[in-house]
Amino acid sequence: MPNIKVLIDVPLVHRLIAKQFPQWADLPIKPVAVGGWDNRTFHLGEQMLVRLPSAEEYVMKVEKEQLWLPKLAPLLPLSIPTPLAMGEPGEEYPWRWSIYRWIEGETASIEHIVDLSQFATALAEFLSALQRIDTTGGPKSGPHNFYRGGPLSTYDAETRQAILILGDKIDTELVTTIWDTALASIWTAPPVWVHGDISAGNLLVQKGKLSAVIDFGGLGIGDPACDLAMTWTFFKGESRKAFRAALPLDDDTWARGRGWTLWKALIVYAGLPGTNPLERENSKRVFEEVLADYKARA
Numbered sequence: 041m042p043n044i045k046v047l048i049d050v051p052l053v054h055r056l057i058a059k060q061f062p063q064w065a066d067l068p069i070k071p072v073a074v075g076g077w078d079n080r081t082f083h084l085g086e087q088m089l090v091r092l093p094s095a096e097e098y099v100m101k102v103e104k105e106q107l108w109l110p111k112l113a114p115l116l117p118l119s120i121p122t123p124l125a126m127g128e129p130g131e132e133y134p135w136r137w138s139i140y141r142w143i144e145g146e147t148a149s150i151e152h153i154v155d156l157s158q159f160a161t162a163l164a165e166f167l168s169a170l171q172r173i174d175t176t177g178g179p180k181s182g183p184h185n186f187y188r189g190g191p192l193s194t195y196d197a198e199t200r201q202a203i204l205i206l207g208d209k210i211d212t213e214l215v216t217t218i219w220d221t222a223l224a225s226i227w228t229a230p231p232v233w234v235h236g237d238i239s240a241g242n243l244l245v246q247k248g249k250l251s252a253v254i255d256f257g258g259l260g261i262g263d264p265a266c267d268l269a270m271t272w273t274f275f276k277g278e279s280r281k282a283f284r285a286a287l288p289l290d291d292d293t294w295a296r297g298r299g300w301t302l303w304k305a306l307i308v309y310a311g312l313p314g315t316n317p318l319e320r321e322n323s324k325r326v327f328e329e330v331l332a333d334y335k336a337r338a
Contacts, residue, residue: 044134048080048092055131057084061139064088074147074241078257084139088124092137099135100184101257102126106138108178109256112233115173118166119143119244119252143252145244148274154248156279160270162250163243164286167267171232178233178261188236189262192222192296195303202310211331215302218334222299225292227263234260238267240274264289268297269304272329280333302330 050069058065067085078098079091093099106123113120122141129135146152153159181190199219203212235242236258244252258266268287271294275283284294308315308323 044096046094046133048094048133050082052131052133053082053084053090053092056127056133056137057090059130060127061125064139078255083142087142089140089142090127090137091140092133093135096135097183098257101259102136102138104179104184104259105256108259112170112173116166116169116253118162118250120256121254143244143254145246145251148240148243148245148250152245152248153250156275157282159245159250160275160279160283161286163238163270164283166250166253167235167238167264168287170235171264173233175231175233175261178231179259180231181260181262185236185258185260188258188266189231189234189260189264191226191263192265192299192303195307196223198312199303199306202306202312205310205312206306210327214331214334215306218302218330219299222296222302225296227265227293227296231261232264234258234262234264234267236260236266238270240270263293263296265293265296266300268294269301271297272301272333273326276329298330298334301326305330 050071053069054065057067057069064084067088068083069090070083072081072083072089078094078101080094081092082090084090093102103126105121106126109121109123113122121143123138124141125139127137127139148159150156179185181187187194196219203210203215203219206212235253235256237255238253242253242255243250244254246252268289271280271283305323305327308319309327311317311320
């Protein structure tokens, strides 16, 4: 069945709000400055935002966030999104969608952060708190979160395909060694909560410090290795050391975290279908960080 293509714009959001939430129909609507890949996001007045899945594969995340975020929020040291309402299909839009409370803050970037090591420690403390929360009834990894928290072997074939495509552009032997090392272990402890997409774009900063974590579409329970990619995508030097020091995880989990990062960098660098071509140059940088860090630790 072909994927449904939907034009998601301000007029559509206006129609959905007017029909389903008339109490907010007079509020102004405008796109957010920094949009996402999985959802289209709009300001609704000054205090709310509307998020609409951009494709069918992202729809399962809506109900999950509506159910679990209010339960997790009181147990976490940073702000996370607060669902206010869930919209239904309508006005030629085929899926459920969400309204959230707006969270103030700037998207994390080196320029916005006062102390990168402090930022790394705060993020590690958030992840540690998330991992300590009771997982009873939590969603296991699966299609709803693209298998975040599940076994890294899910992406073995895709990773090896990317290695073949890249060929002599990369050190195939070293990359294969790093990947095989990552695959050599699995998470054998009880499952823990994972965010599933810890990246700079999903972190907010206020007054130079980490203030909120957003976009929990990858939420699930399982292996926390998938939440470690910031080690190589954002941190380096002292901040990388601070992040690792503040997370009590064993060497095998860090190796799997390196594997998750390598997989994503490889498939984007190789231009596999479904990846964002605008991220290709950055994926090459991340790929090189992973290799350099592995060599330094070998």
